[in-house]
Amino acid sequence: MRFPLPNPSAIFTLLLCIGLAIAGIWVGDNVNLLPIDASTNAPVYDELFRVLFIIGIILFVGIVGLVVYSLVRFRRRPGELGDGIFIEGNLPLEILWTAVPAIVVLFVGIYSYDIYDRMGGMQPLQFNGHDHHLMVSEERIFGGIGTGAVEASMDQLNAPLPIEVTAMQFAFLFHYPKGDILSGELHVPTGQPVMMRMESKDVIHAFWVPEFRLKQDIIPGQPTILNFTPTKPGRYPIICAELCGPYHGGMRSTVVVEDPDQFQEWFGKNAKETSLEA
Amino acid sequence: MTISIPPTSKQPQESIQPRGWLRYFSFSLDHKVIGLQYLVCGFIFYLVGGALAGAIRIELASPISDFMPRDVYNQVLTLHGTIMIFLWIVPVVNGAFGNYLIPFYVGARDMAFPRLNAVAFWLIPPAGLMLISSYFITGSAQSGWTAYPPLSISTPAAGQIIWILSVLLLGGSSIFGGINFIATILKLRRPGLLLMQLPMYCWAMLGTSILVVLSTPVLAGTLILLSFDIVAHTGFFNPVLGGNVIVYQHLFWFYSHPAVYIMVLPAFGLVSEILPVHCRKPLFGYVTMVYSIMAIVGLGLVVWAHHMFTSGTPPWMRLFFTIATSFIAVPTGIKFFNWVATLWGGRISLNSAVLFSCGFIVNFVLGGITGVALAQVPFDVHVHDTYFVVAHFHYIVYGGSVFVIFSSVYHWYPKFTGRMLNENLGRFHFFLTFVGFNLCFAPQHWLGLNGMPRRVAEYDPQFTFVNQLSSVGALLMALSTLPFLFNIINSILRGKVSGDNPWNALTPEWLTSSPPPVENWLGDPPLVTEPYGYGITKEPNVEDLTEGDNTGASTK
Amino acid sequence: MTTISPITENQEIEESSEHLDHHDYRLFGLGAFLIADGMTFAGFFAAYLTFKAVNPLLPDSIYELELALPTLNTILLLVSSATFHRAGKALKSDQARLCQRWLLVTALLGLAFLASQMIEYFSLPFGLTDNLYASTFYAVTGFHGLHVTLGTFMIFIVWWQTRIPGGRVKKENMFPLEAAELYWHFVDGIWVILFIIFYLL
Numbered sequence A: 001m002r003f004p005l006p007n008p009s010a011i012f013t014l015l016l017c018i019g020l021a022i023a024g025i026w027v028g029d030n031v032n033l034l035p036i037d038a039s040t041n042a043p044v045y046d047e048l049f050r051v052l053f054i055i056g057i058i059l060f061v062g063i064v065g066l067v068v069y070s071l072v073r074f075r076r077r078p079g080e081l082g083d084g085i086f087i088e089g090n091l092p093l094e095i096l097w098t099a100v101p102a103i104v105v106l107f108v109g110i111y112s113y114d115i116y117d118r119m120g121g122m123q124p125l126q127f128n129g130h131d132h133h134l135m136v137s138e139e140r141i142f143g144g145i146g147t148g149a150v151e152a153s154m155d156q157l158n159a160p161l162p163i164e165v166t167a168m169q170f171a172f173l174f175h176y177p178k179g180d181i182l183s184g185e186l187h188v189p190t191g192q193p194v195m196m197r198m199e200s201k202d203v204i205h206a207f208w209v210p211e212f213r214l215k216q217d218i219i220p221g222q223p224t225i226l227n228f229t230p231t232k233p234g235r236y237p238i239i240c241a242e243l244c245g246p247y248h249g250g251m252r253s254t255v256v257v258e259d260p261d262q263f264q265e266w267f268g269k270n271a272k273e274t275s276l277e278a
Numbered sequence B: 001m002t003i004s005i006p007p008t009s010k011q012p013q014e015s016i017q018p019r020g021w022l023r024y025f026s027f028s029l030d031h032k033v034i035g036l037q038y039l040v041c042g043f044i045f046y047l048v049g050g051a052l053a054g055a056i057r058i059e060l061a062s063p064i065s066d067f068m069p070r071d072v073y074n075q076v077l078t079l080h081g082t083i084m085i086f087l088w089i090v091p092v093v094n095g096a097f098g099n100y101l102i103p104f105y106v107g108a109r110d111m112a113f114p115r116l117n118a119v120a121f122w123l124i125p126p127a128g129l130m131l132i133s134s135y136f137i138t139g140s141a142q143s144g145w146t147a148y149p150p151l152s153i154s155t156p157a158a159g160q161i162i163w164i165l166s167v168l169l170l171g172g173s174s175i176f177g178g179i180n181f182i183a184t185i186l187k188l189r190r191p192g193l194l195l196m197q198l199p200m201y202c203w204a205m206l207g208t209s210i211l212v213v214l215s216t217p218v219l220a221g222t223l224i225l226l227s228f229d230i231v232a233h234t235g236f237f238n239p240v241l242g243g244n245v246i247v248y249q250h251l252f253w254f255y256s257h258p259a260v261y262i263m264v265l266p267a268f269g270l271v272s273e274i275l276p277v278h279c280r281k282p283l284f285g286y287v288t289m290v291y292s293i294m295a296i297v298g299l300g301l302v303v304w305a306h307h308m309f310t311s312g313t314p315p316w317m318r319l320f321f322t323i324a325t326s327f328i329a330v331p332t333g334i335k336f337f338n339w340v341a342t343l344w345g346g347r348i349s350l351n352s353a354v355l356f357s358c359g360f361i362v363n364f365v366l367g368g369i370t371g372v373a374l375a376q377v378p379f380d381v382h383v384h385d386t387y388f389v390v391a392h393f394h395y396i397v398y399g400g401s402v403f404v405i406f407s408s409v410y411h412w413y414p415k416f417t418g419r420m421l422n423e424n425l426g427r428f429h430f431f432l433t434f435v436g437f438n439l440c441f442a443p444q445h446w447l448g449l450n451g452m453p454r455r456v457a458e459y460d461p462q463f464t465f466v467n468q469l470s471s472v473g474a475l476l477m478a479l480s481t482l483p484f485l486f487n488i489i490n491s492i493l494r495g496k497v498s499g500d501n502p503w504n505a506l507t508p509e510w511l512t513s514s515p516p517p518v519e520n521w522l523g524d525p526p527l528v529t530e531p532y533g534y535g536i537t538k539e540p541n542v543e544d545l546t547e548g549d550n551t552g553a554s555t556k
Numbered sequence C: 001m002t003t004i005s006p007i008t009e010n011q012e013i014e015e016s017s018e019h020l021d022h023h024d025y026r027l028f029g030l031g032a033f034l035i036a037d038g039m040t041f042a043g044f045f046a047a048y049l050t051f052k053a054v055n056p057l058l059p060d061s062i063y064e065l066e067l068a069l070p071t072l073n074t075i076l077l078l079v080s081s082a083t084f085h086r087a088g089k090a091l092k093s094d095q096a097r098l099c100q101r102w103l104l105v106t107a108l109l110g111l112a113f114l115a116s117q118m119i120e121y122f123s124l125p126f127g128l129t130d131n132l133y134a135s136t137f138y139a140v141t142g143f144h145g146l147h148v149t150l151g152t153f154m155i156f157i158v159w160w161q162t163r164i165p166g167g168r169v170k171k172e173n174m175f176p177l178e179a180a181e182l183y184w185h186f187v188d189g190i191w192v193i194l195f196i197i198f199y200l201l
Ligand code: HEA
Pocket: A059, A063, A100, A101, A102, A104, A105, B146, B259, B260, B261, B263, B264, B306, B307, B325, B326, B328, B329, B330, B332, B333, B334, B336, B364, B365, B366, B367, B368, B369, B370, B371, B372, B373, B374, B375, B376, B380, B383, B384, B385, B389, B392, B393, B396, B397, B400, B401
């Protein structure tokens, strides 16, 4: 049986696809849907987002285009009777549209693995913050975003800043083991890795800073770890992202990202043991 | 090869069963009556769930919590999610259309277990009423439709327990229904009808029912444990007593991820029935469609932890679930391309049924693409539990399943009632819904990306305008139900008489009178080996005939 | 192309309309239900194993379960499966009295299981809410015990129906007995898995 589709010329189709791809890339490059990037993994995230956005636009516009084109081109005109053409399938075409999504999905999967690795998501988890506890290495940590950047800069020049986060209905509490500072606002310096150990007192909460592109649940009974390195000074919202009761929407705080000297000043003013430097 | 059909000698208890419209309020055993009972009951719950959505959108039209108290907001959103999923989408795409159509499609006179079928339906109204009334008695559950402990343990117990009870009843109803569908499709087929000749909806329901039977019981068990935690103060999921809250999430999503395919696979099946009829073309790629349904069923069982990427799951687990989830796009994509190919080269009547089906394709593709994005762990750690997720799933559950339900009502209304719906009102309904829907949910993608979490009654004032856009969209959606309701009621009373087969369709439910007689056909059930044989030249040669008999609607 | 033909030369149909009780698909339906029921247990077992892996107890609060009684229980149930099978065979070969006897033995074995389970419960040093493991143990064995109770009821009903004149269970209508038997084997199978996971692991 011959292939009876009204076949638009191959060149035209090809041109259309290329045009679609270019349009997709243009939109992906020029439309920004994300807030500013204020941590080291935000630019990495935005790269992934751009790729997914471009792929998404191409697929979406392509399929919508096909549907709308078919509806217009093959609509039943007044007075037209009879059926369409009898085609029940076409093996090469079906193989094509199994293979293409498979390749796209495989690419997306591998690419996002790479991104995740660069964010430090695949690193083993540990928290070496509390000097005053002894059983540090015994503690079981239940996931989070790993130490990535932190590991790399373990040298004393840029040692990570450990912070213990406690969440409760409906507030965050930040404890700096060095200096024994207790604060309701998170203060962090630019350029220094921050290592947070988070635990909840009652129900599940989540720590989310949209400008850092990071989120981690804070779980009662199961400490989690979150690491990041802020890059841009500013005040950004910390948002609880897990339903935790009536005031869940009001459970917010602020992360203040400052230049290192300003941070030192804040730290010095609040530290209990002045001898300890962060 | 002995597939028995129900004996014709068994006379239906016509004399006992109430006649006329009254039988729709009775414990009827007729699969068609039960199907319509499911449909109407589901639609009533849809109106309730929609009214709750309206309350949500009114609250969110302003950044402060002003329309209702904060705990009431949480109750409203819990009820909205629960009602929409368990009392509207699942009963309607499975129960309503499944009961109405499957016996026709397999050439039977009723379901395999008519009495179980009626029981399954009659579990639903009391469960739904119980759920809704809990709001007025003690205040309903307020921990979201996911009911994560320890929140669900520490919120007021009465509402949560009533929620658990009604979800257990609804789960039971769904399991009974699933068993019935599996038995009907596999055991009750008319002799001579092969599996690969069944209309696609049968395959979709077979796949769905497998998911129902395998996953719903796990939810039931989990909720039983949760209720122990609440009532008997055991500590399964209570960290204070040494319990593990993450185990609940695993068990819950082991059901609730498959549940999303329980909500959408039957919709896929319905679209596969509707498009060929109105395009006057065979369904493209029957065999690959069947395989992709089964692939979705298989994959759907092993992707649940993509809802838990921020719950402290270990890295290898996140990686595995990312890959498994992404791969669902492949079988789903096959189905979409096959539908587009079904449209291509057809003689498409642009009626309401087709418009809603095509609206479904457009919306679902967007929802699916955002789904694949969400499946990537690094992407998800930013947008998890934000309005991006809300947008994703409304694009699928509303833009997908609800659009298909509307499409199906337009398509099968003549079958149900023997009358036609008004096409102009139908098209108007479509455009209002489509515009309202996109206006409501498209902006929510942006909200999520920029920092608005879900399940909040108050938010950062910078999001006010976009939220108001969304609320206007919701208003349009609410208005769009009016022409629909008017159309339905008006057509029952004064609609144009449709005749038995107004679409000239070839699937078996149209080869009897409209509405059909009690046992579906006055004579013997017809043997339809090629339900999508549109566009065949008028004089088929003999080879074609024999080939069709053996292989059915397979690829040539 | 479409072939719409009324049923014609199919002799299968006449054949099948002879036995009116489509008991093949009633048993099939029961089988599907038991798969569903089994998934409930699978969920419980998975939860228990995860608890064990993730929330280990402190060494001094671990309590080793005694094995004697549960092993006896396992034997009771396994034997009862065999006796139920005998009952079915007896009915098939039209020996109603023998069938009744075997059914009674099976039911008594079920009761013995329940009694011995009760004895175990009362001799355990922990209660339902003591800790995660205690809760899981009671919940899962209790849920299983509920199944045994139900099964025992079913056996008594079947037994009653074979005894009374005009009872519904006879050679021509094996379905109730077969259904109860399938259910009983299922409950036994679950117990074996439960025994391995909770007592032996
Ligand atoms: C009917 C309901 C339904 C359906 C069918 C789906 C389908 C999918 N869903 Fe969705 N989902 C929900 C309902 C549904 N979802 C709900 C209710 C939630 C929120 C629950 C809650 O927390 O309350 C949710 C949440 C949710 C999450 C968690 C988000 C979070 O909380 O952080 C994720 C993450 O992976 C996800 C992924 C997917 C994917 C990959 C699919 C895929 O099946 C989609 C596949 C389809 C396509 C991809 C489109 C067609 C394909 C092509 C055109 C081929 C080409 C495409 C590519 C190559 C990409 N969904």
